[in-house]
Amino acid sequence: NEARLRIVKTLEDIDLGPTEKCVRVNSVSSGLAEEDLETLLQSRVLPSSLMLPKVESPEEIQWFADKFSFHLKGRKLEQPMNLIPFVETAMGLLNFKAVCEETLKVGPQVGLFLDAVVFGGEDFRASIGVKDISLSLFLCVCVYMCVYIFSLPLKDGHLHNNVYLPTMTMVFHDNGMDTTS
Secondary structure, eight states: OHHHHHHHHHHHHOOOTTSOOEEEOOOGGGTOHHHHHHHHTTSSSOOSEEEEOSOOOHHHHHHHHHHHHHHHTTOOOSSOEEEEEEEOSHHHHHTHHHHHHHHHHHHHHHTEEEOOEEEOHHHHHHHHTOOOTTHHHHHHHHHHHHHHHTTOOEEESSOOSSOBOHHHHHHHHHTTOOOOO
16 A cells, blocks of 8 residues: 555656656556555546556456546546556457457546557566567567557557557567557
8 A cells, every 4th residue: 555655645746747647557357456546546646647457358448447437536537547558468468459449448438548558578478488589579460460450559568658669669660560550
């Protein structure tokens, strides 16, 4: 709980200027995401973006949207809050298109906007027990297909604030793919 309160205090007390204020909450499967939302959404100053790691199913997006709406407690947002789901597991990759579709469907109803996605390649490989980095190209292409279909920017699993994934960008440009769409 101390970390949650520290985030709220930082949002309220430190003027970060025009930078994107992005908070990574715990995954739905961790059982900690609701407490994160409850504390965070009581802050006087809300972040512009929420990162949701290890999303594996559209049901997790529905759950998150329901809890987001509940813990807003009728508070009106000046503009939708960006939601950035992470793809970090095999199940998440298999369901990624459905996750994006669900976010586009339920997000606007509660004040969430599908802003971008994060592919956590290292976590993904660890989740399936693969150490060989050559698998990354195939995985990157799978994620890129959904990113392209939904016209989303692709974000790095380690960097935030609209920093594009350098490794994927290099891989895609080397293969003639445009990652700026």
